[in-house]
Amino acid sequence: MVDVHNKATRSFNMSRIKATNTKPELTVQDFLRGKGYRIKTNDSSLPGTPDIVVSSQQTVIFVNGCYWHGHNGCRYFTVPSTRKEWWLNKILTTKKNDRRRHRELRKLGWRVIVIWECRLKAQARAQTLSRLTNLLGRYL
Numbered sequence: 001m002v003d004v005h006n007k008a009t010r011s012f013n014m015s016r017i018k019a020t021n022t023k024p025e026l027t028v029q030d031f032l033r034g035k036g037y038r039i040k041t042n043d044s045s046l047p048g049t050p051d052i053v054v055s056s057q058q059t060v061i062f063v064n065g066c067y068w069h070g071h072n073g074c075r076y077f078t079v080p081s082t083r084k085e086w087w088l089n090k091i092l093t094t095k096k097n098d099r100r101r102h103r104e105l106r107k108l109g110w111r112v113i114v115i116w117e118c119r120l121k122a123q124a125r126a127q128t129l130s131r132l133t134n135l136l137g138r139y140l
């Protein structure tokens with residue numbers, strides 16, 4: 001990939017695109033800490049800098065924004081009508097990168113869990129977090 005930005009511009013862009021410790025991430029972090037899991041957040045030593053790492057379960061968790069990561073069929077994923085092609089391309093690239101990073105992580109022996117932001121909204125949150133508990137527990 002050709003990178004035309006200098007480092008300062010790029011980090012500015014990235015900070016706009018992927019804010020760390022956004023509220024949905026905090027919801028999951030607080031939940032896991034409450035359950036007694038020891039977690040690491042935004043671990044840049046792993047591919048894709050997973051939002052949450054639960055080392056004891058060999059599990060990484062990405063909390064994906066439905067928009068940026070192109071959550072298929074989700075009502076929070078709508079492509080703007082202006083520069084539609086550009087946006088679609090951008091989101092497609094993000095999805096491709098996501099898949100590549102997940103593959104890399106699995107090769108390293110990590111289990112990858114993706115939680116979509118829409119699944120952390122009030123009406124779905126309890127169900128999502130209880131599924132997460134099940135997933136983490138089953139791995140023991």
Ligand SMILES: [Zn+2]
Nearest residue numbers: 066071074118
């Ligand atoms: Zn969604």
